[in-house]
Structures are given as structure tokens and as C-alpha cells.
Amino acid sequence: MTQDVDIVVVGAGSAGLAAAHTTLSLGLTVQVLEAKSRIGGRAFTDEIAGMPWDRGAYWLHDAHNNFYATYAAETGFTFDRMMRSQYFWSAGAWADDALKLDRDAFYDAAFDAVDRAGAAGLDIAASEVIADHPRWRPMFDSWYAALSGAEPEYCSTLDQSRYADGENFRVRPGYGALVTEYGKGLPISLSSPVDRIRWSGADVRVETAKGTLRCRAVIVAVSTTALIRGGVRFDPVLPSAVCEAIESLPLGTAEKVAIAFDRDIFGLPDNSHVHSEHATRETLRFQIKPGGHAIAVGYLAGRFAEELEAAGEPAMVDFTERKLVEVFGSDILRARVGTAATHWRSDPLIGGGYSYAVPGAAEQRKVLRQPVGERIVFAGEACALTAFGTVHGAHRAGVKAAQNAAAFIRPTVKA
Numbered sequence: 001m002t003q004d005v006d007i008v009v010v011g012a013g014s015a016g017l018a019a020a021h022t023t024l025s026l027g028l029t030v031q032v033l034e035a036k037s038r039i040g041g042r043a044f045t046d047e048i049a050g051m052p053w054d055r056g057a058y059w060l061h062d063a064h065n066n067f068y069a070t071y072a073a074e075t076g077f078t079f080d081r082m083m084r085s086q087y088f089w090s091a092g093a094w095a096d097d098a099l100k101l102d103r104d105a106f107y108d109a110a111f112d113a114v115d116r117a118g119a120a121g122l123d124i125a126a127s128e129v130i131a132d133h134p135r136w137r138p139m140f141d142s143w144y145a146a147l148s149g150a151e152p153e154y155c156s157t158l159d160q161s162r163y164a165d166g167e168n169f170r171v172r173p174g175y176g177a178l179v180t181e182y183g184k185g186l187p188i189s190l191s192s193p194v195d196r197i198r199w200s201g202a203d204v205r206v207e208t209a210k211g212t213l214r215c216r217a218v219i220v221a222v223s224t225t226a227l228i229r230g231g232v233r234f235d236p237v238l239p240s241a242v243c244e245a246i247e248s249l250p251l252g253t254a255e256k257v258a259i260a261f262d263r264d265i266f267g268l269p270d271n272s273h274v275h276s277e278h279a280t281r282e283t284l285r286f287q288i289k290p291g292g293h294a295i296a297v298g299y300l301a302g303r304f305a306e307e308l309e310a311a312g313e314p315a316m317v318d319f320t321e322r323k324l325v326e327v328f329g330s331d332i333l334r335a336r337v338g339t340a341a342t343h344w345r346s347d348p349l350i351g352g353g354y355s356y357a358v359p360g361a362a363e364q365r366k367v368l369r370q371p372v373g374e375r376i377v378f379a380g381e382a383c384a385l386t387a388f389g390t391v392h393g394a395h396r397a398g399v400k401a402a403q404n405a406a407a408f409i410r411p412t413v414k415a
């Protein structure tokens with residue numbers, strides 16, 4: 001029986017694009033099938049009132065070890081290393097340094113406690129090792145969710161301790177625009193949702209409403225939550241160990257709300273970050289004037305983000321505007337020219353922000369990276385060992401998945 005291509009890649013996010021590039025570079029044929037009418041997945045630069053904003057990824061994390069930082073430099077995408085300004089709003093005024101230092105000391109001690117537990121091999125809920133604090137703990141928990149995908153009680157200490165941190169860069173035209181550039185020229189079929197993968201025969205059959213593609217291996221570069229929700233069916237069903245790995249690496253919730261203005265009404269430097277003191281986890285953080293544009297972007301995370309997103313866009317925008325007014329006054333809304341909110345959580349093709357390992361599941365990322373039956377290889381940020389939850393981690397996972405698939409298609413290729 002002949003195949004249509006050597007490898008089919010499901011999903012054209014960062015991982016799928018990296019898998020396709022790598023497959024081609026190894027001399028094999030590839031076809032990418034993407035359900036949406038665009039590529040990039042969770043890296044998506046949109047426009048609001050004529051200004052670019054990233055609905056998903058914005059920061060090139062760990063920029064000195066990040067493929068996209070090198071790629072941006074090679075392709076002429078301007079990027080910068082500018083340190084962001086941090087502002088802290090407390091009790092109706094900008095907090096002084098002493099208060100910020102007090103908060104930061106608690107945050108640093110809490111992150112250290114999680115890292116120490118992980119370094120000691122403890123795979124337990126991060127909440128078990130973080131001290132209580134009457135003032136800073138609820139805010140810390142929300143911040144932890146923004147960084148890790150979910151609040152400390154849901155996340156593994158060991159997994160968190162493996163995350164490789166580093167300097168953050170940003171690309172001026174947007175991270176989504178950069179990833180889209182990276183995908184140009186690849187054989188990608190858009191608006192082609194994969195419904196079922198049949199993998200028991202001599203070849204693999206990848207079924208879409210447009211038809212079936214036959215290949216020797218399939219790389220599934222779809223988020224874990226999209227898989228948990230049954231977005232792709234497998235026939236036969238996946239081994240139970242693989243299902244367990246997928247289920248123990250779900251996406252947390254990360255959403256953004258953008259408010260656009262007709263001019264700069266903030267009086268703060270570009271790319272300022274504003275955190276407000278809050279006694280509960282029901283809070284958000286602002287990025288003010290990302291890339292110098294007159295936009296405030298509210299960052300929502302964790303269970304509160306999940307509830308607010310479920311309540312709908314008007315509720316998300318209303319909460320964000322109320323928080324903005326608390327800091328900048330109600331007059332600013334007169335200069336408002338547009339609003340937008342993301343819905344990553346309820347998007348059936350995505351399902352949330354980024355993956356976290358539940359307590360006890362830190363080793364599951366390694367399980368998910370293992371090829372299944374010399375037919376299926378998973379890619380995607382959840383398969384990254386030290387850069388999970390990121391665009392560059394997804395890229396690394398895509399490269400590795402293609403190398404693994406090529407190795408069993410053509411045993412001379414080194415994985």
C-alpha cells in the first residue's frame with residue numbers, strides 16, 4: 001500500500017510548524033492539517049483599533065535559549081531586551097519601595113520553597129510548601145496561576161522546579177506574527193480539523209471531513225485539553241498510560257482583555273506592568289502600552305479567569321475596566337476606542353492557557369514524549385521538559401517529535 005506522505009502533522013501551532021520544518025529537513029514528506037483558518041495556535045497577533053496585540057503568547061521567555069529569538073534576528077523582526085517597569089497600586093496610591101520589597105520577599109520565599117521541594121524530589125502540591133501570609137498569599141496564588149497555568153494547590157512542585165527561567169524579550173510586530181512568518185511556505189491545509197486517527201494497520205489513516213490521508217506516522221501537536229475533550233479520536237484507543245499522561249497535564253486558564261484608547265492617557269512608560277493589591281484571588285494584572293501602543297491589556301489567570309471567561313465577554317470587559325478605573329480614574333474611559341477579550345478556555349481547539357502537571361505527575365511529560373506503537377508521536381508544549389507552557393518549548397517538542405518519528409520510519413535517522 002502506498003502512502004500519501006511520510007508524516008502527517010495535526011495542528012499548526014509552534015510545535016506543529018517545528019515538526020513540519022524538521023520532517024522536511026530530514027528528507028521526508030509532510031502534510032500539516034490545521035483546524036482553524038489560520039496558523040500559530042496560541043501565538044496569535046490580532047488588531048484592536050488598528051493596533052497590534054497578542055491574544056496569546058507575548059514574551060520570548062528564556063530568550064538566550066529560545067529558537068524564536070534567533071529566528072527573529074535572522075528574519076529582521078525587531079525585538080528588544082527592555083526591562084519592564086513594575087508598578088504596584090495599593091490603598092489608592094502607588095506603593096513605595098518598602099511595601100514592594102515586603103511583597104517581593106514573600107513571593108521570592110514562596111518560589112524558593114517550591115523549587116527546594118522539587119529539587120528534593122518531592123512531587124506534591126505547591127500549596128503544601130508555601131507559607132501562609134494574611135496580606136500577600138491570595139495575590140501570590142493568582143500570580144502563580146499566571147506563571148504556571150493554575151494555582152499552587154493544582155500544580156506539582158517537581159514539575160515547577162524543572163522550568164528553566166531566563167530573560168524575556170519581545171518582538172515588536174508580535175510573537176504571533178513571528179510564528180506565522182515561521183510557518184510560511186510549509187504544506188499546510190487550513191480549516192481541516194482531524195476527526196479520527198486509525199493507527200492499527202500497516203499505515204496510519206488520518207481522517208478529516210475533506211478526506212483521509214495515509215501516512216507512515218502522525219505527529220499530534222494539539223493541546224492536551226483539546227485531546228481530553230475528545231477533539232481527536234484514536235482507533236484503536238490510546239494505551240492507558242498515554243491517556244493518563246494527557247489527563248495529568250491539562251491546560252490552566254490564561255485570558256487577556258484589551259482596552260484600546262485614542263491616545264496615551266496613562267502617564268507611564270511603554271510596557272509598564274501594573275499590579276494592584278487585592279485581598280482575594282479575584283484580581284488581574286495590566287500591561288500598559290505594550291509595544292508603545294495606547295492599549296491596556298489585562299491578564300487574567302487561574303480559576304477566577306475560568307469563571308469570568310464562562311460569564312462572557314461583557315463580564316470580562318466590565319471587570320477589567322473597573323480595575324483600570326480604580327488606578328487611572330473614570331475619565332480615561334472617554335478615550336476608549338475598542339475592547340476585546342480572549343476565549344482560549346472555551347475554544348474547543350485549544351481549551352486554556354498552558355499545561356501544568358498535577359501533583360504526582362511530574363514524570364508524565366516524559367511519558368507523553370514517547371512514540372506510541374511506532375505510529376503516533378505527540379508534540380506540543382506539554383511535551384517540553386523544561387520549557388513547558390511556552391512557544392519555544394512547543395518548538396523544541398515539535399523538533400524532537402519529528403526526529404523520533406523519522407527514526408522509526410527510517411531507522412538510520414538518529415533520534
Ligand SMILES: Cc1cc2nc3c(=O)[nH]c(=O)nc-3n(C[C@H](O)[C@H](O)[C@H](O)COP(=O)(O)OP(=O)(O)OC[C@H]3O[C@@H](n4cnc5c(N)ncnc54)[C@H](O)[C@@H]3O)c2cc1C
Binds near residue numbers: 010056221344
Ligand atoms: C493568554 C496566553 C498568554 C501566553 N503567554 C505566553 C508568553 O508570553 N510566552 C510564551 O512563550 N508562551 C505563552 N503562552 C503559551 C504559548 O502560547 C503556548 O505554550 C504555545 O503557543 C503552544 O503551542 P503548541 O503548538 O503546543 O499548541 P497550540 O498553539 O495550541 O497549537 C495547536 C494547534 O492545533 C490545532 N488543532 C486543535 N485540534 C485540532 C484538530 N482536531 N485538527 C487539526 N488541528 C487541530 C489548533 O487549532 C492549534 O492551532 C501563552 C498562552 C496564552 C493562552
